[in-house]
Amino acid sequence: MKVKELVLNQYSGRVYKNRKDHIIEVEEGIDPVQPITANTRALPGIMTNRGCCYAGCKGVVLGPVKDVLTITHGPIGCGFYSWGTRRNKANVESGENFIQYCFSTDMQESDIVFGGEKKLRQAIDEAMSMFSPKGIFICSTCPVGLIGDDIHAVAAEAEEKYGITCVAFSCEGYKGVSQSGGHHIANNGLMRRVIGTGDKEINSKFKVNLLGEYNIGGDGWETERILKRIGYDVVSIFTGDGSFEDISNAHKADLNLVMCHRSINYIAEMMHTKYGTDWLKVNFIGIESTVQTLRDIAKFFDDPELYARTEEVIADELASIEEERAYYRTKLSGKTAALYVGGSRAHHYQSLLADFGVSTVLAGYEFAHRDDYEGRQVLDGLKEDADSKNIESITVEADPEKYRVFLTKERYEKLKNEIPLESYNGMIRDMKTGSYVVDDLNHFETEEFVRLLEPDIFFSGVKDKYVVQKAGVLSKQLHSYDYSGPYSGFNGSIIFARDLVMGLYTPAWNYVTPPWKNQSTLQAALAAGGEM
Amino acid sequence: MLNLTPKEIADRKALTINPCKTCQPVGALYCALGVHKCMPHSHGSQGCVSYHRTFLTRHFKEPAIASTSSFTEGASVFGGGSNLKTGMKNVFDIYNPDIIAVHTTCLSETIGDDVGSYIMDFDMPEGKLAVHTNTPSYVGSHVTGFYNMMSGFIKYLAESTGTKNGKVGIFPGFVNPGDIRELKRLAGLMEMPYIMFPDQSGVMDSPMTGNYEMYPKGGTTIEEITALGDAKHVLALGMFTSTEPANVLDRKCKVPYDVLPLPMGIEGTDELLMKMAQLSGTEIPQALEDERGQLVDVMLDAHFYHHGKKVAIFGDPDTVLGLTALVLEMGMIPKYVVTGTPGEGFEIKAKEMFAKFGMEGCKAKAAADLFDLHQWIKNESVDLLIGSSYGKQIAKAEEIPFVRAGFPVLDRYAHSYFPIVGYKGALRLVELITNALLDHFDRTCADEDVDVVL
Numbered sequence A: 001m002k003v004k005e006l007v008l009n010q011y012s013g014r015v016y017k018n019r020k021d022h023i024i025e026v027e028e029g030i031d032p033v034q035p036i037t038a039n040t041r042a043l044p045g046i047m048t049n050r051g052c053c054y055a056g057c058k059g060v061v062l063g064p065v066k067d068v069l070t071i072t073h074g075p076i077g078c079g080f081y082s083w084g085t086r087r088n089k090a091n092v093e094s095g096e097n098f099i100q101y102c103f104s105t106d107m108q109e110s111d112i113v114f115g116g117e118k119k120l121r122q123a124i125d126e127a128m129s130m131f132s133p134k135g136i137f138i139c140s141t142c143p144v145g146l147i148g149d150d151i152h153a154v155a156a157e158a159e160e161k162y163g164i165t166c167v168a169f170s171c172e173g174y175k176g177v178s179q180s181g182g183h184h185i186a187n188n189g190l191m192r193r194v195i196g197t198g199d200k201e202i203n204s205k206f207k208v209n210l211l212g213e214y215n216i217g218g219d220g221w222e223t224e225r226i227l228k229r230i231g232y233d234v235v236s237i238f239t240g241d242g243s244f245e246d247i248s249n250a251h252k253a254d255l256n257l258v259m260c261h262r263s264i265n266y267i268a269e270m271m272h273t274k275y276g277t278d279w280l281k282v283n284f285i286g287i288e289s290t291v292q293t294l295r296d297i298a299k300f301f302d303d304p305e306l307y308a309r310t311e312e313v314i315a316d317e318l319a320s321i322e323e324e325r326a327y328y329r330t331k332l333s334g335k336t337a338a339l340y341v342g343g344s345r346a347h348h349y350q351s352l353l354a355d356f357g358v359s360t361v362l363a364g365y366e367f368a369h370r371d372d373y374e375g376r377q378v379l380d381g382l383k384e385d386a387d388s389k390n391i392e393s394i395t396v397e398a399d400p401e402k403y404r405v406f407l408t409k410e411r412y413e414k415l416k417n418e419i420p421l422e423s424y425n426g427m428i429r430d431m432k433t434g435s436y437v438v439d440d441l442n443h444f445e446t447e448e449f450v451r452l453l454e455p456d457i458f459f460s461g462v463k464d465k466y467v468v469q470k471a472g473v474l475s476k477q478l479h480s481y482d483y484s485g486p487y488s489g490f491n492g493s494i495i496f497a498r499d500l501v502m503g504l505y506t507p508a509w510n511y512v513t514p515p516w517k518n519q520s521t522l523q524a525a526l527a528a529g530g531e532m
Numbered sequence B: 001m002l003n004l005t006p007k008e009i010a011d012r013k014a015l016t017i018n019p020c021k022t023c024q025p026v027g028a029l030y031c032a033l034g035v036h037k038c039m040p041h042s043h044g045s046q047g048c049v050s051y052h053r054t055f056l057t058r059h060f061k062e063p064a065i066a067s068t069s070s071f072t073e074g075a076s077v078f079g080g081g082s083n084l085k086t087g088m089k090n091v092f093d094i095y096n097p098d099i100i101a102v103h104t105t106c107l108s109e110t111i112g113d114d115v116g117s118y119i120m121d122f123d124m125p126e127g128k129l130a131v132h133t134n135t136p137s138y139v140g141s142h143v144t145g146f147y148n149m150m151s152g153f154i155k156y157l158a159e160s161t162g163t164k165n166g167k168v169g170i171f172p173g174f175v176n177p178g179d180i181r182e183l184k185r186l187a188g189l190m191e192m193p194y195i196m197f198p199d200q201s202g203v204m205d206s207p208m209t210g211n212y213e214m215y216p217k218g219g220t221t222i223e224e225i226t227a228l229g230d231a232k233h234v235l236a237l238g239m240f241t242s243t244e245p246a247n248v249l250d251r252k253c254k255v256p257y258d259v260l261p262l263p264m265g266i267e268g269t270d271e272l273l274m275k276m277a278q279l280s281g282t283e284i285p286q287a288l289e290d291e292r293g294q295l296v297d298v299m300l301d302a303h304f305y306h307h308g309k310k311v312a313i314f315g316d317p318d319t320v321l322g323l324t325a326l327v328l329e330m331g332m333i334p335k336y337v338v339t340g341t342p343g344e345g346f347e348i349k350a351k352e353m354f355a356k357f358g359m360e361g362c363k364a365k366a367a368a369d370l371f372d373l374h375q376w377i378k379n380e381s382v383d384l385l386i387g388s389s390y391g392k393q394i395a396k397a398e399e400i401p402f403v404r405a406g407f408p409v410l411d412r413y414a415h416s417y418f419p420i421v422g423y424k425g426a427l428r429l430v431e432l433i434t435n436a437l438l439d440h441f442d443r444t445c446a447d448e449d450v451d452v453v454l
């Protein structure tokens, strides 16, 4: 029996019916690729690894903005759990850094009964008098929407009163089916209220934004290092080590580089419509993919010097990691991996693994949509269900003053066929025949697939990390990198490989089974001539 | 680090900054993990339980299982009854626990879901059980959730048959498996038959074998919880954590109880052992007297590194008071003693302890946050900080030696295997504290002051 059936057959009828379309075995040469069901509700009781809308909004997208004071409006838990737990690094040499702090209204029973607006208003007053930040974000948690607090009105009042930017995000945990709804809500707020409000003069030549890069373990810095070396001006990063000012000036860039498509594609699309900024799907995870991405970006700008500089930097960077790359390849080649992460990394990391000869036997996303699996080609045919309708979708129009087109029409048409401009082909196309794609992989399926496919390495989050490790399989966190990183770019790839090699070859694995399990101590004593 | 924290203390009523507590459900979840073959279930949207599992996994470096009702917007409006039923059915089908322990979240509490009646209406599979408790996150803290879940188990399961079973129930409080193992060892040495409830040892410190066991061999069994109803006595350790469930059991099954502080430090441990001696009719054995003597020996040996040193302690109320007791016994000054968990009793208790040791100028505050503590430290610094991982920020900012104890310790390994209760636990704390102070001295002192002898 096929692995997929072996797993599914253990389910009851209803669960079987629900889960079967979330799992596919990749077949040869099917185009368009096989459809998969994604971004639908997780079944109650299934032990999904998914988080909530608040986690996507505050935790992922807004949290890393370092100089905005973000207040979680709700009971204490949600704010506490999203305090310093994502490893989105920020540098504080200049300006303010609120990332080390957790701000919450810590709603009490009386706030739930009589409404929490008053407390929120006062919390803002207190924050202003103590820190006078240039911006405040308000993120609401589950009960806030239910009791009907109007956080947007409170935000508007605060703007009036203090002359700052104060943006409210109604990202209650029950909205949508996963973190994904929260990304969207955060994107909407940044688009409406922050992007395009800056008026900094930027006169450099090759201006880019890096979108969907949260600087986990310093990934964004490694990427920025390479881009700057070539001569790009990174106007803003969304949102790793991001600042309010940079984001407000994002519209000054010529091109948006999209790393995590899932969490930020809304901004990329809206900026394209409103400011004419093109976006390019990039991948700085992996050596070959970084090289490819750098060449793609150069093509966009089409400047002879830039082409030359790009090749120069690529050659130099490759030379500097060559030896270690070859060494780690000998250690890792032939191994297999399973990945279950977020909404883009399960795809990105396959190229990095391939650089070292590791093949992927299973990959899944926690909160992706069908386009992340099958490519944006499917977007037109997608129907909105009730859950996605609950997440506001905003439409923007071209800004009469700030709209600029960088490419001529002919150049655009030509480039579209050569580089992933305004397009993303999804994960499945890059996967081998016979490998598995599983959406919203749950606890049960994790155990089963690991048992049946026997990958050498499992990449996931911390909740399932120790489940898999206890079963004897090396398990690495790809959300927080097990306190390591960066894993991006050229230098990151070596750190990644080093971490895997440590994990696979650490002597502790040899001690899992005590020696007396393989050999009776009694026999050993006799063989040694010991006395009974 | 924490550069934006001002020294001037302004009045704050609405804004909590850097909390020193979290929400009820995570405590309920941890409690339920201390029951054998139990699946904790969070009745709310799935983000809460994702956070709670993450938090516990990071503290213990062990899997922390729990399922969720996965509320959507519809359930939030129309109630989560059908989500809970589907969830429970799926949990029994797929994960086959013996019992499901449901706790609520602020979402299901706000809409007023009647979880008790949902469970009653549920078509329970043969031989399976479910219990529940209410854990609104806008009341109390994770400590409240912990004891609410205990009370939930007791209300559903404890039964008195009329015949006492001769056992003593031990409620260990919100502690690590290492502490629970130590309490069991003490009860064993005191020859006192007991029921430990809850008991996360063997669950949240399970060994590496190459096989993942969803339900490891540890945990209080359902039979044991039932048998609590026939216990001859309960030792409720930690007044802020264990009083309420002991009270619930007493009301339901007439089991008398004593509330004792968490047995941290000498006097706390003495008190527990004398109580155990009374209950078991066994003399305190020489082995334990020796352990006590060893602890006192080390405290005397090293007293001049401790005496008069100022300490700031933060965390859960019972743990903080236990630590306070120990540092007082060591001759240190518990300058600031802080918990995020609300409740007046904490400050009263702390002040009693200050008075007992003739301490003046020490501050205690409940419902406080780490921003308060940091500001106090900025105004008058301390020599040592003791608390959860979040203290590392303050320790770095103010260059204060730091000892991790309590919940959560997210950034260190193996801590949960070792006790901080009992004489052994105290000895370990004395070592940690002394080393932290000496390491700090050695690292920051002038070269000519580096000595290899003490």
Ligand code: SF4
Residues within 6 Å of the ligand: A074, A075, A076, A077, A078, A079, A141, A142, A143, A173, B023, B024, B025, B044, B047, B048, B049, B051, B104, B105, B106, B107, B137
């Ligand atoms: S929504 Fe409530 S129960 Fe859930 S994590 Fe937040 S505070 Fe805790």
Ligand code: SF4
Residues within 6 Å of the ligand: A060, A214, A260, A262, A263, A341, A342, A343, A344, A345, A479
């Ligand atoms: S990269 Fe992954 S973890 Fe990061 S935002 Fe995207 S989906 Fe989430």
